[in-house]
Amino acid sequence: MSLRVDNQAALNQLDGEGSSSKAKPIDGRIKFVGALAKREVLKAAYLKSEKMPADVLTKVLEAPRLTDLRVIGREGWGALASGSAAQLWTSK
Incomplete structure (x- = not known):
């Protein structure tokens, strides 16, 4: 499955570069989507806004x-x- 996002910070978080204190409320979601990306179920890519x-x-x-x-x-x-x-x- 392909996911296109226009937020490079979100892509960095999926790649496991860590999250900021502002992202703490959605950390569970980031980890879930990141796990899907690691298993190659989901492929996230940058798309200009x-x-x-x-x-x-x-x-x-x-x-x-x-x-x-x-x-x-x-x-x-x-x-x-x-x-x-x-x-x-x-x-x-």
């Missing part, structure tokens, strides 16, 4: 960015590589 498809559901977005993320969600990352997401969205 501006390319995060989950933002469609969690943030108020401007129209061009919303269109790009909708295309990514519907057609995958290859859609953006082959042309403008806005053109792809309006041409169908």
Whole structure:
């Protein structure tokens, strides 16, 4: 299973580089997800915040960015590589 996150500190915690005092309330969750990553059940990878498809559901977005993320969600990352997401969205 793949997990994409836009928080490099979270990735570092999964890799076992320790946690801060602010992370103590979620230490159990971090250890659980870290154990899944070590067993290769889960693969966590960094994804830039501006390319995060989950933002469609969690943030108020401007129209061009919303269109790009909708295309990514519907057609995958290859859609953006082959042309403008806005053109792809309006041409169908």
